[in-house]
Amino acid sequence: xxxxxxxxxxxxxxxxxxxxxxxxxxxxxxxxxxxxxxxxxxxxxxxxxxxxxxxxxxxxxxxxxxxxxxxxxxxxxxxxxxxxxxxxxxxxxxxxxxxxxxxxxxxxxxxxxxxxxxxxxxxxxxxxxxxxxxxxxxxxxxxxxxxxxxxxxxxxxxxxxxxxxxxxxxxxxxxxxxxxxxxxxxxxxxxxxxxxxxxxxxxxxxxxxxxxxxxxxxxxxxxxxxxxxxxxxxxxxxxxxxxxxxxxxxxxxxxxxxxxxxxxxxxxxxxxxxxxxxxxxxxxxxxxxxxxxxxxxxxxxxxxxxxxxxxxxxxxxxxxxxxxxxxxxxxxxxxxxxxxxxxxxxxxxxxx
Numbered sequence: 001x002x003x004x005x006x007x008x009x010x011x012x013x014x015x016x017x018x019x020x021x022x023x024x025x026x027x028x029x030x031x032x033x034x035x036x037x038x039x040x041x042x043x044x045x046x047x048x049x050x051x052x053x054x055x056x057x058x059x060x061x062x063x064x065x066x067x068x069x070x071x072x073x074x075x076x077x078x079x080x081x082x083x084x085x086x087x088x089x090x091x092x093x094x095x096x097x098x099x100x101x102x103x104x105x106x107x108x109x110x111x112x113x114x115x116x117x118x119x120x121x122x123x124x125x126x127x128x129x130x131x132x133x134x135x136x137x138x139x140x141x142x143x144x145x146x147x148x149x150x151x152x153x154x155x156x157x158x159x160x161x162x163x164x165x166x167x168x169x170x171x172x173x174x175x176x177x178x179x180x181x182x183x184x185x186x187x188x189x190x191x192x193x194x195x196x197x198x199x200x201x202x203x204x205x206x207x208x209x210x211x212x213x214x215x216x217x218x219x220x221x222x223x224x225x226x227x228x229x230x231x232x233x234x235x236x237x238x239x240x241x242x243x244x245x246x247x248x249x250x251x252x253x254x255x256x257x258x259x260x261x262x263x264x265x266x267x268x269x270x271x272x273x274x275x276x277x278x279x280x281x282x283x284x285x286x287x288x289x290x291x292x293x294x295x296x297x298x299x300x301x302x303x304x305x306x307x308x309x310x311x312x313x314x315x316x317x318x319x320x321x322x323x324x325x326x327x328x329x330x331x332x333x334x335x336x337x338x339x340x341x342x343x344x345x346x347x348x349x350x351x352x
Contacts, residue, residue, distance in 0.1 A: 007219065007335050009040055013084065023084065024074075028066045031089015035141070035201060036212075036227075036259065037267050038219040039085050039334070046215025047201060053211060054203035057100055057107055061114050062201070065096020068118040069125075078126060091125050092118035094144040094306075095151075097202040102152055102303065104164040113151060113161060121147040136321075140263075140313055141306045152302055169301035181238075181245040188249060189235070196231035196254020200306070204250060222266045222336035230258025230265075230283045237287040256290055256308040257283040263313045266336025269320055270327035270343045278316070278326060286312035 013030075016022040029044030036043070052059030069092020073083045082088065095118045100110050121143045128139035128146075155161040181188070194209030201212070217224040234257030238248040247253060265271055265279030290308040297304060320326045329339050 007040065007338060009042070012041070017084070024070065027084050027086060028070050028089055029086075030084070031066050031070055031086030032062075032093050033215070033219065034086040034090035035094060036216060036219075036223065037263055038216065038223060040219040043215040043219045044086070046211050046218070050198060050203050050205070050208035050211035050215070051097065051201060054198065054205040054208040055100075058097055058203065061100045061107075061110065062093050062097040064111070064114055065118040066090070066093035068092055068115050069095075069122045072119040072122040073126075076122070076126075078122075087129075088122050088125055091121040091141060091143040091147065094141060094201065095121050095147050098144070098148045098305070099151065101202050102148075102164055102166050103155065104162040109160070117147045117151050120150075135318070137314055137317060140310045142310050145305045145307050145310065148305060149302060153300070156300075163301075166303070167301040170298055172295045172298045178242065178244050179246065180242045181248060184239065189232075191249050192235040192238075192251055192254060193228060193231045195249070195251030196234060197227050197251070197258065198255075199251040200255040200259055209251070220266075220335040220337055222271060223262050226261040226265050226279070227258050229280075230261030231255070233257050233261065233280055233283045234287050237284050241287070241291065243291065253287060253290070256286045256304075256306060256312070259306070259309045260286040260312045260316075263309075264316050264320070266339060268313075268317050268329055270329065270339050271336050272327070274325050275327070278320060282312055282316040285316070 013026060016026050026041050029041035029048070030039050032044035032047050033040050035047070048059065048063065051062050066089045070083060070086075070089040072092075073088035078088060096114050099114050099117065100107070103110050103113065124143035124146050125139055128142050132139055151161075152163060152167060155163045191206060194206045194213070195204060196209065197212050198205055198209035203209070203212075213224055213227055216227050231251070231254035234254040235248055237257065238253035243253065261279045261283040264282045265276055269275045269278070286308045289311050290304055293304045293307050321328045327343060
């Protein structure tokens with residue numbers, strides 16, 4: 001259906017590889033897509049548009065973030081093949097999006113920190129890759145979490161960087177009254193699911209979530225499926241746990257769940273019925289982690305970011321590889337559809 005736009009678009013990558021400016025743009029767009037563990041510049045373009053739809057400065061800031069992070073990798077002479085598939089761009093993209101969300105002050109004041117911490121995320125990414133390599137695990141979005149939290153905690157002491165009202169320290173109180181969900185209707189579900197899809201890149205907009213969904217659809221129909229179903233699982237988990245209805249409505253209980261489902265349900269394991277159940281359970285557990293991490297962060301007023309996804313993914317990938325009924329991916333990561341085809345090819349003992 002999507003022809004040459006489908007999957008990882010290897011042919012396009014080869015075509016532009018010797019054109020420095022175009023290949024750099026391609027690397028940045030792939031870096032944006034790598035937030036979703038996708039390696040497709042068209043997906044990255046859809047996500048970038050989603051950022052500008054949510055907020056103009058959010059779009060500009062996240063663009064600066066991915067450019068700075070990717071350029072830093074080039075300047076430091078990191079592996080070009082890794083740069084080309086966006087591995088050093090996506091954490092910078094998220095840092096660029098997070099700083100305007102959580103920092104007060106003028107855009108010019110924010111710009112300095114966006115540049116510094118986006119570059120810093122590339123350093124952290126390289127270090128995390130070295131640390132995780134012996135365990136056969138990726139760094140995921142841990143560099144984004146580390147860089148952003150270093151900034152936010154540091155900003156509590158910086159005279160020229162002030163955190164915004166979203167950083168609101170408060171002690172969690174057992175038995176405190178919470179405005180739980182009393183009634184779930186179509187409007188609530190649509191907001192929770194599609195805002196949840198957008199919230200992975202800090203875009204609080206239904207339209208942004210829809211654009212991200214279509215961007216994922218270009219790369220992989222399975223990934224797009226998990227985006228909706230995973231976000232829905234996160235919403236249902238939040239309702240079942242009785243968490244604040246405002247956070248569920250805003251999609252804050254969807255984004256960690258669906259990226260966890262994407263990772264487990266086709267990227268790190270071949271998708272089948274058992275994998276789907278495992279991915280759904282991983283998505284639920286990511287939300288249990290979100291609640292616990294949220295309570296832990298509350299005294300400092302810090303956000304959970306994508307820490308629940310990182311912890312859930314590392315746990316479920318590590319354990320899943322010891323299972324006799326899950327099929328771990330042994331080849332390079334591409335798309336769930338490619339992984340299914342690879343497994344069928346292996347079973348038929350044909351050359352892949």
